Amino acid sequence: MFRSLRDFFSMIRTAIIGMGITIRHMFSPVITINYPEEQLDVPLGYRGIPVLLSDEDGNLKCVSCELCAKACPVNCIEIQSHRDNQTRKKVLDVYNLDSTWCMYCGLCVEACPFDALAMSDQFELASYDLPGLVYTRDQLAEIGRRAITPTDNIRETQNFGIKTGGARR
């Protein structure tokens, strides 16, 4: 039995408060969504995987200077290039980014002098196989071409980020 009348009223009061919270939430707007069918809009500035950007003609802006790879603290960017005999410009052959090592710090994007790299809003990076977590040049370029925010002056944008509409890989 209750040790005192005070304990009894305390229990009633606690139950009423609890029920009040439950009833209040029953009539509040639902804040959960049916993921993955429904997706939240990821804010600009969210740091997903870094992606390669292209110019208005669809050509990669990257000039293979490798500054991003040198800036990466965990060495998760691999770049291979060759020099075009006619234009004497470097051509990007391989740009692999190992997302298992990437810590989304954005230092690679900060280091790029050509607005050729940006932090994306891509976060659905799960894969059943390890090699699938290494993003290739073409995969990174394809995501970068989905940009729906300006890709010039990346360093002026919040967190060096772009939005791609949140579409999955």
Ligand code: SF4
């Ligand atoms: S975000 Fe950071 S860890 Fe990831 S590739 Fe760029 S520099 Fe490396």
Ligand code: SF4
């Ligand atoms: S992404 Fe930028 S920093 Fe990296 S190799 Fe290309 S131009 Fe250089």
